Amino acid sequence: MAALDFDAELMLRVREGDGASFGVLLDKHRSSVVHFLFRMVQNRAVAEELAQEVFLRVYRSRATYEPTAKFTTWLFRIATHLALNALRDGRHDRSQERLDDDSGDLPARQVSDGRPNVEHALLNEARLEEIRRAIAALPEKQRAAVLMHKYEEMEYSQIAKVLNCSESAVKSLLFRAYETLRARLAHLA
Amino acid sequence: MVTPMNCPLETRETAELLLDYCRRRLSPERAAMLENHMQTCTACRGFAERQRAVWEALDGWEAAPVSADFxxxxxRRxxxxxxWLERLSGRLRPLLAYRGVPVAAAACLVIAAGLLMERSATPVPTAAVAQKVNVEVQPEQVEKALDAMDLISEFNDKVRPEKPQAKL
Structure with a gap:
């Protein structure tokens, strides 16, 4: 049997009633979970609400937790499940208005860094908008696969476990997703 | 010398090589093989260039920072x-330590339930009965009525002369 990853060990400590270990897990994975969900639903408030639910479910499951998979696989499986449900429920209605709201969530440097090159900042914002739209236009599973592949740097096998499909299915999802993105974004180079 | 390779774009399965190359995940040997192949394969070269452009574009997309009060x-949640559950069980725990307390609590519950059931079993007076109760004559009223009858009788006696004796 493979050695337990450190996160799984922490989770086992949480199971034994060690609240501090839950804090360590939260510190370690908070950003990646929130960022993944933010890129999935493209709304900061919804992403944080979903991320809270992810960690709440982790905490609730502490008593029955068994380290059968890598901790991050389990964590992202919960996150992906919630994100896909939220998108399907239509709780999060992607609209122009919300995209405009989200742009306010981005680091201020992009538009108000005080540099004289306002044109450059506007161009940059337009590029980001194009990227956000291209990602949002991907089918949900492809989107999740790309985000895990690109930003979480997960291997095909781990993405397959998160998405509960075969490794070859993941490769196919990624190939199709990047094909779409190349058609839409290659000109940004 | 670098070994020549089949074009990775021929199948989707091998196209992952190009994705991994742009992700810089290939071993140096495989990367060298692919670069060698791309010198002659314009399709693969174009694929790699466009994929790298996408990769760099995605690099520029920063996620919003996490709220400070996350x-x-x-x-709090x-x-x-x-x-509530833990507090309740925590507060009850010292009481539960005494053997008699749970029994007494159960007995109280049974008595309370019994009282409630008995109360609900008492018939509620109907409107007709209530009306009947309201029209019942009180003793004071009877006395007053009798006094009034006596007065009328006296009045009659004074106003009207005695009836003539019937002739025999």
Missing amino acids: DRRLY IEGETS
């Missing part, structure tokens, strides 16, 4: 979920 909100 942990506070989460811990966790506390809210666990506290």
Whole structure:
């Protein structure tokens, strides 16, 4: 049997009633979970609400937790499940208005860094908008696969476990997703 | 000398090589093989260039920072979920340590339930009965009525002369 990853060990400590270990897990994975969900639903408030639910479910499951998979696989499986449900429920209605709201969530440097090159900042914002739209236009599973592949740097096998499909299915999802993105974004180079 | 390779774009399965190359995940040997192949394969070269452009574009997309009160909100929710039950069981625990207390509590519950059931079993007076109760004659009223009858009788006696004796 493979050695337990450190996160799984922490989770086992949480199971034994060690609240501090839950804090360590939260510190370690908070950003990646929130960022993944933010890129999935493209709304900061919804992403944080979903991320809270992810960690709440982790905490609730502490008593029955068994380290059968890598901790991050389990964590992202919960996150992906919630994100896909939220998108399907239509709780999060992607609209122009919300995209405009989200742009306010981005680091201020992009538009108000005080540099004289306002044109450059506007161009940059337009590029980001194009990227956000291209990602949002991907089918949900492809989107999740790309985000895990690109930003979480997960291997095909781990993405397959998160998405509960075969490794070859993941490769196919990624190939199709990047094909779409190349058609839409290659000109940004 | 670098070994020549089949074009990775011939199948989707091998196209992952190009994705991994742009992700810089290939071993130096495989990367060298692919670069060698791309010198002659314009399709693969174009694929790699466009994929790298996408990769760099995605690099520029920063996610919004996490709210400062994220942990506070989460811990409040966790506390809210666990506290009421744990607090209740925590408060009852010392009481449960005494053997007689649970029995007494159960007995109280049974008595309370019995009282409630008895109360609900008492018939509620109907409107007709209530009306009947309201029209019942009180003793004072009877006395007053009798006094009034006596007065009328006296009045009659004074106003009217005695009836003539019937002739025999």
